[in-house]
Amino acid sequence: xxxxxxxxxxxxxxxxxxxxxxxxxxxxxxxxxxxxxxxxxxxxxxxxxxxxxxxxxxxxxxxxxxxxxxxxxxxxxxxxxxxxxxxxxxxxxxxxxxxxxxxxxxxxxxxxxxxxxxxxxxxxxxxxxxxxxxxxxxxxxxxxxxxxxxxxxxxxxxxxxxxxxxxxxxxxxxxxxxxxxxxxxxxxxxxxxxxxxxx
Amino acid sequence: xxxxxxxxxxxxxxxxxxxxxxxxxxxxxxxxxxxxxxxxxxxxxxxxxxxxxxxxxxxxxxxxxxxxxxxxxxxxxxxxxxxxxxxxxxxxxxxxxxxxxxxxxxxxxxxxxxxxxxxxxxxxxxxxxxxxxxxxxxxxxxxxxxxxxxxxxxxxxxxxxxxxxxxxxxxxxxxxxxxxxxxxxxxxxxxxxxxxxxx
DNA sequence: TACATAATGTACCGTTCGGTATAATAATTG
DNA sequence: CAATTATTATACCGAACGGTACATTATGTA
Numbered sequence: 223x224x225x226x227x228x229x230x231x232x233x234x235x236x237x238x239x240x241x242x243x244x245x246x247x248x249x250x251x252x253x254x255x256x257x258x259x260x261x262x263x264x265x266x267x268x269x270x271x272x273x274x275x276x277x278x279x280x281x282x283x284x285x286x287x288x289x290x291x292x293x294x295x296x297x298x299x300x301x302x303x304x305x306x307x308x309x310x311x312x313x314x315x316x317x318x319x320x321x322x323x324x325x326x327x328x329x330x331x332x333x334x335x336x337x338x339x340x341x342x343x344x345x346x347x348x349x350x351x352x353x354x355x356x357x358x359x360x361x362x363x364x365x366x367x368x369x370x371x372x373x374x375x376x377x378x379x380x381x382x383x384x385x386x387x388x389x390x391x392x393x394x395x396x397x398x399x400x401x402x403x404x405x406x407x408x409x410x411x412x413x414x415x416x417x418x419x420x421x
Numbered sequence: 422x423x424x425x426x427x428x429x430x431x432x433x434x435x436x437x438x439x440x441x442x443x444x445x446x447x448x449x450x451x452x453x454x455x456x457x458x459x460x461x462x463x464x465x466x467x468x469x470x471x472x473x474x475x476x477x478x479x480x481x482x483x484x485x486x487x488x489x490x491x492x493x494x495x496x497x498x499x500x501x502x503x504x505x506x507x508x509x510x511x512x513x514x515x516x517x518x519x520x521x522x523x524x525x526x527x528x529x530x531x532x533x534x535x536x537x538x539x540x541x542x543x544x545x546x547x548x549x550x551x552x553x554x555x556x557x558x559x560x561x562x563x564x565x566x567x568x569x570x571x572x573x574x575x576x577x578x579x580x581x582x583x584x585x586x587x588x589x590x591x592x593x594x595x596x597x598x599x600x601x602x603x604x605x606x607x608x609x610x611x612x613x614x615x616x617x618x619x620x
Numbered sequence: 621t622a623c624a625t626a627a628t629g630t631a632c633c634g635t636t637c638g639g640t641a642t643a644a645t646a647a648t649t650g
Numbered sequence: 651c652a653a654t655t656a657t658t659a660t661a662c663c664g665a666a667c668g669g670t671a672c673a674t675t676a677t678g679t680a
Contacts, residue, residue: 230626230627230676230677230678231626231627231628232627232628232676232677248542249542250536250537250542252451252452253451253537253542255666255667255668256667256668256669257666257667265627265628266627266628266629266630267629267668267669267670268627268628268629268669268670268671269627269628269629271669271670272626272627272628273627276668276669277668277669328538329536333536333597334536334537335536336536336597336600336601337449337528337532337533337534337535337536337537337597337600338449338452338533338536338537339527339600343447343448343449343452352601353601353602356597356598356601356602357601381610383610384607384610384611384613384614385614387598387603387607387610387611387614388610388611388614388615390594390598391591391594391595391597391598391611392590392591392594393594394593394594394597394598395589395590395591395592395593395594395595395597396590396594397597398532398535398536398555398590398593398594398596398597399555399586399589399590399593401535401536401538402535402551402552402555402556403552403555404586408583408586411580411582411583411586411587412583412586412587412590414583415583415584415586415587415618416587416615416618418617418618419614419615419617419618429646429647429648429656429657430656430657430658431646431657431658454636454637454638455637455638455639456636456637464658465657465658465659465660466638466639466640466659467639467640467641467657467658467659468657468658468659470639470640471656471657471658472657475638475639476638476639
């Protein structure tokens with residue numbers, strides 16, 4: 223039989239993950255309690271454990287989903303604008319608008335989580351996954367810049383890796399600045415200053 | 422009598438605060454337990470409460486001390502170099518070296534704490550103090566840039582406020598990048614790219 | 621209908637948390 | 651040497667935590 227045996231679960235895995243994403247995004251791994259999670263996801267603790275494992279395992283699934291969605295969004299923006307420099311600026315300003323939006327969740331899940339990486343506070347697997355998430359985001363920018371250089375839209379003497387690191391750092395800085403209460407105008411001013419690194 | 426009555430405390434307030442600073446720096450406000458704090462500070466819970474109040478009050482004292490020490494350090498670096506642009510770069514590279522140092526505490530206390538600002542996770546007073554700490558740090562840079570313009574070392578058409586916001590964002594980004602495992606060479610590359618915003 | 625399977629709600633476990641009452645101890649004043 | 655005053659250590663409190671055992675209920679197959 224290809225059909226599932228027994229009682230099927232009456233909730234959707236992905237939507238439940240999205241609810242969990244919101245909770246972790248707002249509270250972080252530590253501060254998000256199982257009560258918060260089960261309440262937001264609309265299921266009981268045993269159901270949560272049966273479907274996603276323990277809290278750490280759930281966070282890792284949520285983080286992976288976040289990165290995938292994020293990369294897709296970035297790619298869509300880059301593809302919507304043929305001029306490489308304008309595409310980057312459009313990408314940055316879109317991110318700034320999202321970060322400056324005061325309605326939760328605020329900031330960036332990865333940046334928020336990275337701050338909690340310390341001693342015993344965060345499981346090693348989570349720290350590792352967060353580091354990899356930053357690398358994935360930076361690699362996405364790197365690919366974009368290499369392509370721009372190949373297309374002659376970015377000066378060849380510029381180091382694409384360094385530029386990717388710079389703009390990754392910029393995004394993280396914008397996320398922190400936004401959480402500190404900076405309005406969108408300030409983030410846009412920062413972006414304008416940063417764009418001078420392009421050429 | 423000007424002398425204190427009763428048994429004097431047999432520990433130093435400032436050194437105890439420094440120990441608490443290390444603990445909060447590594448673990449953040451939430452994850453730092455009273456057991457961690459009393460152990461590192463070398464005093465019992467009642468002594469801690471008598472001297473510093475509750476955990477939130479202690480954190481606020483620690484944060485204020487951190488900001489004061491930080492601003493002093495920044496000022497010392499700026500004063501050690503007459504050329505404004507070189508002073509800024511020296512300042513940034515010194516910060517990068519500290520951030521990239523793998524021996525704990527890692528990152529920036531303010532940036533780490535800012536990430537935890539969400540819903541019920543962090544007391545409002547702490548969020549407010551963290552925001553103010555970012556503003557203080559940015560104001561320190563702003564003063565430096567205004568002075569540089571007055572001395573003719575920074576182009577007058579540049580907006581000093583925007584530049585201060587940009588380099589504040591850069592510092593936050595460097596702190597996050599460092600926690601994600603970036604080596605000092607990468608941070609230095611980011612700084613080199615960022616310095617193009619100066620002129 | 622009867623059985624099998626899996627998800628569900630409830631109640632609970634041990635641990636750790638922040639914070640405090642109590643009692644003993646050490647140091648300064650007269 | 652007493653008396654005073656504040657610090658100290660121990661033990662404890664209620665609450666919240668992550669995680670789980672158990673019995674129940676709902677859905678599928680035959």
